[in-house]
Amino acid sequence: MRMKKRMQLVVGLLFVGVHLVCAGKHSLRYFYTGVSGVSNLPELTVVGLVDDQHFIYFDSNTNRTVPKTEWIKQKVGADYWDEETQTDNAYHQSFKNNIQVAKERFNQTTGVHTFQQMYGCEFDDQTGEINGFQQYGYDGEDFLFLDLKEMRWITPVQQGTLTVQKWNNDRALLERDKHYFNPECIEWLQKYLDYGKSSLKKTVSPQVSLLQKSSSSPVVCHATGFYPSGVTISWMKNGQDHHEDVGLGELLPNEDGTFQKSSELKVTPEEWKNNKFICVVEHQGKTITANEIRTKGDSLPIGIIVGVAVAVAVLLLIGIAVAGYKVYQKKKGFRPVNASDDGSNRSTHSFDSVYSVHSDDQLI
Structure with a gap:
């Protein structure tokens, strides 16, 4: 019964937080979902979206990142897919580790659990406004959130304070994050928009x-x-x-x-x-x-x-990669937990795999 309820939650929340692209606004987003406790689902699923169009896909059953649109298939070579595959396979082990650590933080030993990451950027070609976003979720709830204006990590739950302390004390990591979201992510978004302009700029009536x-x-x-x-x-x-x-x-x-x-x-x-x-x-x-x-x-x-x-x-x-996760939206009443607070349910284990997006020498 618990398994059934969990999967109903996943299905019911499909694309709950997908930020719809308005006229003039463009976005690049990646969704990573790690799953434990379900034998017939990949342990990691990755979905990449440009303006809400699904253009790349990876899962740990196939262990290969593949194109989902003709325009990306035609515009990039084999090296691109080899590097993406190598990166996503590295994420697989990272997500397995993070689920285990999160289970310990929440005093859980069995059941179906998900650990999710969403990051990306967007810009408005009419106003010039640029934005970036990076979030983690656990079991369909907000877990970690990067405030790019303040350049600090925030958590709404006590179990996330150890990670917030660790990442906020790593200034080199924060600077790398800042550089990735602007200009790197924006540059790749603009490149993808150019690659897929014939498809992404089309209009089809319902x-x-x-x-x-x-x-x-x-x-x-x-x-x-x-x-x-x-x-x-x-x-x-x-x-x-x-x-x-x-x-x-x-x-x-x-x-x-x-x-x-x-x-x-x-x-x-x-x-x-x-x-x-x-x-x-x-x-x-x-x-x-x-x-x-x-x-x-x-x-x-x-x-x-x-x-x-x-x-x-x-x-x-691909639905599970974006389900149960409040994407790019703070929940009503969201209150960050002070990193100095002590929580009775907090594990002494910190995350072994620190957050990382694709490194500077890899294509995203």
Whole structure:
């Protein structure tokens, strides 16, 4: 039962914190997820995203970093993949060690556990604003956070204080971090944007359909096949905005680099029959509406069929790399723990593997 609940949490939080790219804003992010206690999942999964487009992938079962887009495959040579593979394999042992240390810190011996890292950068080509981010999570909760403005590590939990003390006292490490996030990360982001400009700058409008399993089920407005990822789904009732009994789903990736998202409306058959409900999808300045529910006899657009199938596959293949982790967002009420505080649950073991991103002589 515990295993089932843990995996439900992982699936349910898929892409919870993915920061949607707005017009003019571009991002490069890497997600590393180490898992223990699950025999059929890789111990480490790595996903790289440019403007939310999945462009590289690694897992410890295959032990090889591979391209996920044609543009990166065509623009870099074998040396790139050899170096990425070497780095990611080194991370594998690091993450195994960090999970073990975290378990000791939290007085845990068994069960399913995850140790996650997200780092990257973004810039706005309209305002020139630059930002970087680096976080660690454990079991779906914030664990460590790098404040780039103050150049210091912060932890919201007592179990992270030993690591914060160690890393904040390493000035050389902090300076290297600062240099990586600006200019190195930004330079690589700009290079990737140039590599994939034909794909990353494309605009594809969504296919929109209303779906319903039975007359007593919610009506689902499903938008799929759109790019970029920014989309708004809303409902109207008799020409007026409608917000009651509406639930919004998470953004999900499709295999072709596009996205899908859905919103459901809880409504009785009588309400639907006696009122005019419309689903409104806005994407890149275009508005698409739908007001007729597809029945079992109707053929679904191929984008929906493929999108749903791929979403399931993504949950199994890359979803865990970004699940259960509050990416680039401090939680409401976040309070850092003072590094001098003493905690009864704190282990005397410190992290043996200090945080490191790709070193200066490696491509990211």
